[in-house]
């Protein structure tokens with residue numbers, strides 16, 4: 001069963017938009033950007049299976065396969081933050097591919113102190129994988145010359161202490177994790193959440209030049225926001241919530 005809808009923004013940017021009834025995140029895939037035999041990058045592999053028993057990871061693997069991308073060919077898995085609906089399937093993705101794993105140092109520390117609790121709360125298993133390196137605020141350059149993908153890592157605490165967003169300057173795409181959604185913002189009532197920090201993070205994101213805002217979840221207002229004016233309007237609206 002495939003619950004994801006594939007949305008291609010560029011040759012190197014696909015979003016697998018979650019369409020199941022239960023909770024899961026959207027997964028971003030940057031196909032064929034790394035050197036070598038494992039060229040795909042996955043951002044937020046999501047749940048293995050959610051509260052309604054929907055087979056989230058299986059669905060992602062199948063949806064990717066329809067686009068010609070094998071999970072076995074993943075070389076890097078990035079987590080925007082460590083919540084189960086974003087990171088639970090990291091182990092499975094890595095088992096199948098041998099991919100490296102990364103998140104921010106702050107988020108890794110949070111995961112190993114309070115963050116694992118979320119998995120117990122939601123009945124899942126915390127992933128065992130450890131990061132091969134940490135994501136730091138600033139530039140992350142991936143891939144070989146012809147296929148180079150320049151990514152800016154933006155540190156955006158508030159929803160989770162070490163949450164990050166990913167900005168692709170050339171294509172003006174912002175992967176906003178659980179910081180900002182269409183018409184809505186990330187929750188701050190979970191352990192490690194902070195409305196003050198979230199406000200600051202959203203302020204910082206709103207200064208970027210964004211054509212496509214790709215959030216971690218869909219809302220009633222939609223999922224991917226397209227067009228500079230729409231993105232601006234969305235930031236204007238959500239700033240009224242905090």
Ligand SMILES: [Zn+2]
Nearest residue numbers: 081083159178
């Ligand atoms: Zn979250």
